[in-house]
Amino acid sequence: MVTGRYAFPYKPRRHQLEVAEKIVELLKRGNVVLEAPTGFGKTPVVIYALLPFMERGGRVVWAVRTGSETDRPVEEFRVFREKSGARFVAVGLRGKKDMCLLAGERGGQLDYSEVSYICSRERRRCKYYRRLQEGVDYSELLERGALTYRDVFEWARREGVCPYFLQRELLKVADLVALSYNYVVDEDLSWTLRGAFPTSQSILVVDEAHNLQELNLGGDTVTEGTIARAKEEAAEMGDEEVYGFVEALEAKVREKYGSLPEEGSEVFRAEDLLDGFDEDIIEKTLRLGELVREKRYRSGARPRSSAHHLAEFLRKAVDLEGVKGIALIAEKVDGRVHLNIWDMRSGEILSGVWRRFRRVIFMSGTLSPIEAFAETVGLSDYTPVTVPSPYDETNASVYLVKDLTTRGEELSEEMAERYVSAVGRVLGRVKRNSAVFTASYRVLQRLLEAGLKEEAERLGYEVVVERRDMSGQEAGAALEKFKNLAAEGRGLLLAPMGGRFAEGADFPGEELMCVFLAGIPFEKPTTKTNLYIKYYEELYGPEKGRLYAYVYPALRRASQAIGRALRSPRDQAVIVLGDSRYRNYMGLLPDYVRELAVEVKSQDLDSVEPPWEKIKL
Template sequence: MQYVVAVRTLCEFAARQGDLDLRFTPAPSAQEGIAGHQLVTGRRGPHYERELSLRGEFMHLTVRGRADGYDSARNVLEEIKTHRGDLARQPANHRHLHWAQAKVYGWLLCEARGLSELTLRLVYFDIATQQETAISEAHSAPQLRLFFETLCGRFLAWAAQELAHREARDAALAVLAFPHPQFRSGQRELSEAVYKIAANGRCLLAQAPTGIGKTVGTLFPLLKACPAQKIDKVFYLAAKTPGRRLALDALALIGASAPAMPLRVLELTARDKACEHPDKACHGDSCPLASGFYDRLPGARADSLAAPVMDRAAVREVALRHGVCPYYLAQELARWSDVVVGDYNYYFDGSAMLYAMTLAQEWKVGVLVDEAHNMVERARRMYSAELRQDDFRAVRRKAPAALKRPFDKLQRAWNAVHSVQLKPYEARDALPDAFVTALQQASAAVSDHLAETPAQPDASLQQFYFGALQFTRLAEAFGSHSLFDVTLEPAGAARRQDDATLCIRNVVPAPFLKARFGAAQSAALFSATLSPRDYYRDMLGLPENCAWIDVASPFEPQQLAVQVVRTISTRYPHRQRSAAPIVRLIAQRYADAPGNYLAFFSSFDYLQLVSSLLREQHPLLPVWEQERRMDEGARTAFLERFAPGGRGVGFAVLGGSFGEGIDLRGDRLVGAFIATLGLPQVNEVNEQMKARMGQAFGAGYDYTYLYPGIQKVVQAAGRVIRTREDRGVVYLIDDRFAQPAVRDLLPSWWSVAG
């Protein structure tokens, strides 16, 4: 069996050496890189061949790739690299890697064309100056063949190991048994649906209630499908840390049920949590874990993959033992892992690492998206950008002289955007071309300046640069899926004139996400709240043939008493007078059935209004509140108040940290009071989004307000019943819960009174 490897992967594995060096070197964008390659090759003569597809073999290794260009008249093979700034500052190990790629392509060309010798040329093209720097070397075919075979020899043992691992993995997965004696109610139905879409190459929306074991019920069938469908990787993506922990626990359970199965599981951790030296820069002169990183990487890589589970703690332990950076070790391990557990952004963000690897390596991947009701808001944030003029003023004041002219021009263009605006907020039909042009020019100037600036750049200037890049990228893709709006900040003591915040605000993420779903062999999105399905399919860009399953709840209606309190309105004008009847309701229920309860409100102000009155009128009733910006320790302390056999009422904001993703089984939680429909605030931004939703889908109010709001209500109510032994009560406090349009969105197994 042949092992197929790309030229770039071969060279990065076998030829990379020296330090990890991430000193700021503004790289051309992908579009600039493509344009640069086209400009360089367009300057060549009629005998120039572009994008040569080459491949060769060494024992059971097949190496393939595309060389940039070959001049047959001069017998010159070119490897083209775009850059910005002084080429003399390029790290030596980067140049070494570029030569390695050129030499591998050189041998593949010599072998394919029967050449006895060849001139190799590295062509560095400066995007800013449009100038080429060429470095040439002449090589004989035997020299290139020796280099190629040396690299392949280094990789060959690894390739043999990987082939053996894949064969053993697939053999074990083919006979993998379900890790429990039997499926839970609804779990088999979910598992069968995931297996079928993996076999058919489709997507799935699965509404599956809490308590059926969704994590195991999705991972197990997708792993079972891997051998027959030749799936290379499984990506399990979650919105929050608890979701990733559940996935790792489920994979540990599956692994324990088949101890001979060689399944490599990796957890990806955010850079700010994985960094061991946050006070140091990412290069060998500053951080000891960057110094000699690539020299020590082979040992760390092999050591890591010897363990079946590479979670955050395991990766860190190996990394520190070998003296390498844990964060960048994990990125390397993603290439060789079978299951990768991480946040949504690793696959769905505009610069997502796993998505880029999938395309570059031509992997067949299966994607699982946990708690997928979070995807709409998360994806909107991924494809939105905001620039604050007061932040730019601060950067402009400290900017070096070289940036004065482009920054002055940008300031004038910024002022022109809002000079005629009379209202504090205004949505525009189109982007201001003059501003976008000025921003692009300022970004290029900052890029050139930073490329020429040694050591660590100014943090605020770099932050502005990254924000400007995001804004200009989204400006290039601007369309009906997004809004452009301008918000005025009135003049004050710190400045004499108004400033404006400019925002490209994504409304419908579908156009950005569609390609990511298309790149996967299959994708299953699951949650307890994915109704109505058309809303999620429309918003997330799922294909027309996306399958749908609504798994029946394992719970009985008598387990949960749901009561609509239609005598109270929680609308904003009525909140002051709603506090007293809500306090009476909570106190009466607590007196009748003491225990642990959660009370959810639409805002911290509303929460404080009711909790203060409850404390005043019932001082002996234990009460604790969610606070703004609680850290992890404070959140843990809040949840620890819900002890078995405990008594009291915890106050929380709907849609916040305690509205989903917490598991309070048994009598740790016996009821919930939900004093809001969860509707997003009516403001100018949401009204603009409603108008855009109406134009796109004909359901502006539902898509903007009703569906997101009720989804939060159902998630919060879902905290009460977690197992088939649980019993509890939920009070839906607002007369609007009695409306048919709202009732239709509540879970079908609920028996709602009132």
């Protein structure tokens, strides 16, 4: 037993209680890296292990990848309150974009910067903020104990107080706060936490920690569209000097980078973009942007300005140019040039973040090799805990297809057609909700051009496709549509590995029973990719550098995609590794995949044996 006072609120699965015991002991000495498969129940196990620490007055920060995921640990904590008597307070923290009542009254989909602008301008006279400052009794909320952002928002709206700053008040008394990574790793946001939470005496839990290596901590992006809108704003305000500068910048970007191939990239120099203009042109553009925001704000429109964003981007690019680990990259995406500030310094920056906390628990289903993960996120003092998979042949049938591959600069017409035929054979056999997760958006597009959608529809499937430019609302609707097809078993999801559906989505039970990996999600060997590899080779040596920057991230993305189909020991799925190169990387895939994989030719895929035909779980 971790503690005699609290009971584990579920019937324990294999290894859960012993892992909780181990975490309790290891935290006395240092940090913990927990790698456990999907379906293990990492969240309740870690909460259970932390109860003795919280009983002694310790506090917990639970960091998740995005704000939309903050509810999960809070809802799990609610189960502990209801079934185990853990009377602690857990709060989900969301940003102003989700919590500002005043901004909501203006209508429209405002972004974070716009809501922050409104808040800074209106706070002193905001009726919701003033009502909170006058004092409000929120003991009712504390009695509930486990508060998602929606719980706080709805209570605050009913009482007429500011939900965002009410959260800040609740932070002062919360035993556990769930928030996005940004509030831990971003210097511009971390003050929100540190001002109300004694981090040096707190334990930090980093959920889905495999995402840490690819955080672009100091990065930013502007597009051709940003520049065009900035020019329009300069014309609108009658500022000829800024107009001339932005017009010249637009011409330079088109001339230098407009001919890049799709997904191609090239290094740019900030001083080249500013050539011919005085150094103060950035500040003049920034001031113009402020005037635009002010004008739009006063008219009731969204207080946004592309000129302001462009100026901030250029100022940052000038300041960071030449810094080791920073790359300024121009790339072509969906036919448009994007200028990126790309920060590769995850290990250097994050090492200081972890030292702010008493202990840190990192957890994910895909951290192997753990030594490489630790090194790339700046972690030196830790003990790994690895949990074996609960899955066997009753859960999964795994096939490695030896005559398919996405290797090469482009997917040939012949290979694309072979993929379409192979997927069709599998779909015709399984007749369950299925997903084809591709190596990239580029490969996804090639398969669509080769007739994948038509082949699936011929077999009676309804196809849902993830687009690169999908809004959160569109993605949610697409996901719901796909899940609603599970009862009939005729949904097909097409999405890239590393995308929102291949990593962030949850598909329990019949919602997803077949995963086909079309390729290995190695990054295309562009200038951007080569810079990343070179930087890692300088840090870790030639051999480790390439593995850390190129190989391991790709296989983690593949493993995440595989894991979408098996979320509990009662789930069953067919898994197809649709690339012969997986044979070379089996040691980096989940243990049950290694043990169950059978090599086949694509023409034999209509003979796959679904596990549900052997045994019903």
